[in-house]
Amino acid sequence: LTLANGQTIRLSDALNGQIAQQAGVTVRKTADGQVIYQAKDSAAEGTTSMMNTLKTEKRETYILTLPDKSKVWLNAASSLTYAANLNERGEHGERGEGSLRKVKLVGEAYFEIAKDKEHPFVVESAGQLIRVLGTHFNVSAYAGEEITTTLLEGSVDVSADARGRQVLKPGQQAVLSARELSVKEVNPDYAVAWMKGYFMFNNETLETAMLKIARWYNVEVVYDDPTLKKETLFGTISRFGNISGILKMIERADVVRFTIEGNTVHVKRKKTG
Numbered sequence: 001l002t003l004a005n006g007q008t009i010r011l012s013d014a015l016n017g018q019i020a021q022q023a024g025v026t027v028r029k030t031a032d033g034q035v036i037y038q039a040k041d042s043a044a045e046g047t048t049s050m051m052n053t054l055k056t057e058k059r060e061t062y063i064l065t066l067p068d069k070s071k072v073w074l075n076a077a078s079s080l081t082y083a084a085n086l087n088e089r090g091e092h093g094e095r096g097e098g099s100l101r102k103v104k105l106v107g108e109a110y111f112e113i114a115k116d117k118e119h120p121f122v123v124e125s126a127g128q129l130i131r132v133l134g135t136h137f138n139v140s141a142y143a144g145e146e147i148t149t150t151l152l153e154g155s156v157d158v159s160a161d162a163r164g165r166q167v168l169k170p171g172q173q174a175v176l177s178a179r180e181l182s183v184k185e186v187n188p189d190y191a192v193a194w195m196k197g198y199f200m201f202n203n204e205t206l207e208t209a210m211l212k213i214a215r216w217y218n219v220e221v222v223y224d225d226p227t228l229k230k231e232t233l234f235g236t237i238s239r240f241g242n243i244s245g246i247l248k249m250i251e252r253a254d255v256v257r258f259t260i261e262g263n264t265v266h267v268k269r270k271k272t273g
Contacts, residue, residue: 001027001035004050004084011035011062022050025067025084039067039085050084056107058218061195068101069114070121073195077142077215078107087119108140110195113154128176131157137168138191145211147176150191197240201233206256209233210267217243218263225269231255 001009003020011019011029020027028036035054056062056074064072067086074080082103101116105125113121115134123130125141128149135154141147149158151168158174159165164181166174173186193200194212201209207229210221216239223229237249247258247265259266 002053004052022084034063036065037067051081052084053079053081055079059216071112073110075108075194078109080105080109105139105141107142110138110192112136128160149174150188152188197238198236199239200236203232206231206233213246220264222264223267228256228267228269
């Protein structure tokens with residue numbers, strides 16, 4: 001956790017209880033490993049510019065409760081940046097009514113947003129803006145990967161400049177490409193499987209699946225046969241087992257085989273005959 005004054009707190013080493021205090025806002029770490037912000041005075045002067053960042057490493061997740069009681073589950077190798085009191089000035093510089101609750105996401109997070117009609121909640125991620133009043137949704141916005149927004153409950157407005165704007169209904173997923181913002185029907189369980197401790201693959205390419213596995217287990221993936229990247233996978237397995245168990249499950253499709261050398265996983269085509 002990086003505070004506005006530049007102080008960095010390694011959460012795994014921090015004691016439970018209050019770990020920081022910023023004008024009108026206290027930050028606590030709970031016994032079950034969550035970070036909770038509590039605003040004593042949500043309009044406290046100066047807190048709008050007090051930007052904080054919560055960052056996870058590979059194989060780490062964290063739960064953050066914001067001052068408005070919204071909750072954010074942050075996936076591995078991700079970061080969330082926000083004002084300590086979550087209150088950003090409105091379009092004309094005013095604070096209070098009409099102001100925004102705004103965060104910036106790099107990586108992946110699941111949001112459960114507290115309803116507040118007077119203060120829309122905005123998530124900025126990789127050239128995309130998501131505007132909500134109160135809802136449950138997942139955003140995956142890792143650098144170099146497809147950006148997806150999956151809605152579980154409520155409604156969200158997703159916009160990406162000239163690439164378009166979409167209003168999602170539950171069970172829909174917005175996909176942002178270099179050219180456009182499109183929408184498709186999905187089973188949202190697959191989008192939030194990581195939050196429940198699982199890898200879930202449903203007709204997913206091997207390349208996409210291995211990106212998730214590499215990020216979680218902190219390994220490098222090398223394809224000895226690049227054509228294997230387009231092979232597809234189905235299956236569900238826990239994220240808390242050994243990586244060898246994941247790879248053995250994928251090998252059961254009799255298409256690929258894996259070898260591990262140090263921190264590198266080699267992907268090879270399985271020989272037949």
